[in-house]
Amino acid sequence: MTVEEFVYKTLELLQEEREAEIQETRLYQENVSLKELQSKGVCLLKLQVKSQSTGLYGRTVVVFEPRKHVAALPSNGFSPGDILGLYDSGGCSAASQLGSGIVTRVSQSAVSVAFDDGLTVDSDSLYNLLKLANDVTYKRMKNALNLLNGYSHGPAGALINVLFGDSQPSSMRTKCDEIKLLNPNLDESQREAVSFALSQKELAIIHGPPGTGKTTTVVEVILQLVKLGNKVLCCAASNVAVDNLVERLAQCKSRVVRLGHPARLLESIQKHSLDAVLAHSSSSSIITDIRHDMDQALMAMKKNKGERSDLKREMGELRKELRTREAAAISEILKTADVVLATNTGACGEGPLKHVALDHFDVVVIDECAQALEGSCWIPLLRAPKCVLAGDYKQLPPTIKSQSAASKGLALSLMERQVQLYGPAVFRMLTVQYRMNRDIMDWASTQMYESRLRAHASVQDHLLRDLAGVTSGEETDTPLLLIDTAGCGLNETEDPDELSKGNPGEVDVVELHIKALTEAGVQDKDIAVIAPYNLQVDLLRQRLSARHPHLEIKSVDGFQGREKEAVVLSLVRSNRKGEVGFLSENRRLNVAVTRARRHIAVVCDTQTVQTHPFLKSLVDHMTRRGQVRTAFEYLPDIVPQNYTRESKDAKPKASAKSTSAGEKARERPQRERAERRKTEAGSESDSKPLTKNQDESRSVDIRKQLEAFKEDATQTLLQFPPSLNSHDRMLVHKFSEELGLQHESRGEGKDRYLKSLHLERMKREQQKREENAKQKKQPQSKKTKAKKQTKAGVSEIAASSSADTDLDSLLSAVAKAESVCSFIRCKASVLTLGQLCGFCRRQFCLSHHIPEVHGCGDMAKSHARMRISKEGVLFAGSGKKDNSMDPNKKAYLHRKLDSKLKDLATQRKTKSKEKEG
Ligand SMILES: Nc1ncnc2c1ncn2[C@@H]1O[C@H](COP(=O)(O)OP(=O)(O)OP(=O)(O)O)[C@@H](O)[C@H]1O
Ligand SMILES: [Zn+2]
Ligand SMILES: [Zn+2]
16 A cells, blocks of 8 residues: 555545544434433533542642442543533533533542633532543644655655555664663563664564563663664553553653643653643743733733733733743753653644654654554654554554444554564564463463463462462462353343443352452452443442442453453353354453453353354363353352243242153253254364263263252252362253252362252242241241332332321322332432333332342343243253244243243232132
């Protein structure tokens, strides 16, 4: 591709992207409810002011937090440097904007925003924040691309030729194999990368997979370049990455200056910002004097209307003087600095860099290059004859709104384009990683990095149990844990209006696993919970944030560049079609998994996600190298899809019926087919630990044991030895569920055993216990847990006040209960935007209408299960196949199920009548 073609095409794609963004913003402001905006992560509603202060060179910094009863902010796409509009809680229309500011910090519980214009906020009011589209970036990219197109003389001529394939990259004549490293700890691959970067004449790429010390290497490259007398311009796509480099370089005593709005910089970095350096420079007192004079002139202008024109002239002169003085001071500062750092777009020619010559810099270093639009890289690139690009194009590319622009090439980063153009001749890969236990690393290494990664000895075997204060146990001894929800009916949400996806059942499992980890002594702050969907992130936060305030719960994209000791990944997707949505982006899964240092737990429906080969490779890896559990082990009361057990309060007699011999006989052939399918799928790849035959005979064995136990009325307990591996344990659970046997795991580690109890025997026991309890006249029913979370509903109010027979107060209580959300302590009005829960028939606001949120989760789940069994999915593992199920058979099952349900209902009615009578 020629420069002209590239520029032409990129400008067009950027335009398309820009239009998509504008279109989206317009949609937001016109048709979409604020609530929806919030769920898309572009706005935050009804925030209160936590604090406001003057800081940051005269700017007002306001910290916003959610209202008192909300534990955490909804998941959002806000990051430092974003431009936000401020609105009162009424809306987000352009007309009602109170001001705009820049995000300085975002945590799970607060957002800090710096406002330029002395704006003050009212600490009693509620505010909305909306992310504003920012066309400054576009303008700068467009400028740079146009400059690139017409580039004739400037320092980057030879570099441009290389980057467009017009001339081959070359290396320096003087070899520098005798570099004295400033950091003696660099490993072989890092040294090689440093020496390669120094010896290349125009282009060097450092490919740094997760945890391989890319920043460490880039810092060494920069320090070496400076030692050789080079002036370095160092850029990255994000403010965070730039600040990280500033911090590391400053530690090494190099003279650094950070360009950019001080509000966008980390506090520890601010002293290196141009503003701060300027304030401490020798010219600063003169500049302060001039500013002072200007302030006085301004005051005078306000007072003496008559002398205005004179004062105006004076102001003009002062302003001009200020500008020349400042320019001289800035120029001096930039020229004496060794390294100037900025974001790609911050390195534009209209900013402070206009005060240095175009050929001032010798090398441009771009970190995180794979996360930047190529257009933005051209802003700094035109300023030097050589560039060093660092990053990992196997992680997520920049976020692009327009799918079409992305697929037409906008998502291709400069780094990846060069690797495609020249191959190994222009890059060195870092191959020792300092983060992950090798069992975690191996999957990513094989799938993404040609099996070239090695785990450093300091991390290769590290486990959670090696952390101070953490006890050894099943959870903390394993680097890989797969919690399989297949066949457990923990389906993803199916709201067609909701663009995002959630999975409340997986939230339950994640909660229990977090509990196990923290009980073993792992600290909240060392655990990340990652989900690919914002809705799931919100459900997880609602459940976990209050109890674990330091637990980070984020989307995959929000975790790029980070690491945690333990990562719990909820993959969310669970559906009969095997749809995996944007989990199918391999790089997203790569990022998610490679955040983990010592432990990763993946909660997923293997049946659904295995339809995608890359996801399947992860499941296979975890099955082979790690522990596998089924969600049954976590949620003992979930019902497998093959086994229709009625709701808990029904009588045991009915339950015996539902596993009648006739029904079992009908299920068996289907189950066998499913098993066959499973082993066939396993044998397609060589990934299964057991051969097809071994696997089959193993499962037949276990099944026989369980069946024999069930037939034998003399036995009440069957124990399995602790030596059972995790796959076998899963089989025990699966078959026990299918046969209607109660089962549980007891003990820890080696002492662990699994026991199965005959369900009917258990029920008999329970019945006895219940009868005893009834005789003791226990008034409360056991199952009030769900109701506890909600306010007294209409029916309960009626019950309590009918005692007073005060009809008026009853009516007003009912009216009130109907106008506000029924969730405890929530005061949100439901008059216009309420949602009726189909299970408890109460009105909830949009934050609380999801059954799982307000306590109807169990009912929703059993409802969903019911529907699934109606639709013909009758046993674990049948999720995909049933499309091809014989329609006659399906109809038959359908009728059968309906009549059974009717039976149960009449049984229950007569039972309760008996009780009353
Ligand atoms: N040669 C080395 N010897 C020992 N530890 C190292 C070495 N290089 C890097 N590390 C360690 O590895 C971790 C990651 O390093 P660094 O911060 O440079 O990587 P990064 O580039 O920011 O991360 P990533 O590689 O994920 O992009 C740090 O804790 C660092 O101390
Ligand atoms: Zn409800
Ligand atoms: Zn509510």
